[in-house]
Amino acid sequence: MNYTIGAFSKEVGLSIDTLRYYEKEKLILPKRNEINRRIYDSSDITWINFIKKLKQTGMPIKDIKEYAKLRYLGDQTIEQRMTLLYKQYDVLVEKREEIELYTQFLLNKIDIYKEMLSERDIK
Structure with a gap:
């Protein structure tokens, strides 16, 4: 399943601004569709959850x-x-x-x- 940034934001519990910041910092590199919109998938959910866990470890x-x-x-x-x-x-x-x-x-x-x-x- 693919997600737009808004749907993905809700799915992972992070704001759109945070996701854009993560992309700017190259923590996540979402794919882009034919009109250059970010597209996220289930592997991105797993990755974001891992990043969140790393942050929780300090x-x-x-x-x-x-x-x-x-x-x-x-x-x-x-x-x-x-x-x-x-x-x-x-x-x-x-x-x-x-x-x-x-x-x-x-x-x-x-x-x-x-x-x-x-x-x-x-x-």
């Missing part, structure tokens, strides 16, 4: 642009794309470890307060 736009460029160059760039994904994976693992430290800090403080409350109740 991947910088610079890296998403590089990933998109490599994707459009074809399968010979798989290793470079994997490198970008591993780089972002490492960032997320580091953030998870940091969050675990903060979580433990808060739990320790909560335990101190529980202990203080139980000692107060005993008196």
Whole structure:
């Protein structure tokens, strides 16, 4: 199924302006019909959803642009794309470890307060 930019915008939940920006930045390269209007298809939906997921991981736009460029160059760039994904994976693992430290800090403080409350109740 093919989509005009308006229908595609609704389908992927992004504004037309955002889609045009993505095209300007070469994140997506839609096909054009005989009167030069953008035409999107289901593979574009999959690709946009992938871009949205990359953004949710916190991947910088610079890296998403590089990933998109490599994707459009074809399968010979798989290793470079994997490198970008591993780089972002490492960032997320580091953030998870940091969050675990903060979580433990808060739990320790909560335990101190529980202990203080139980000692107060005993008196």
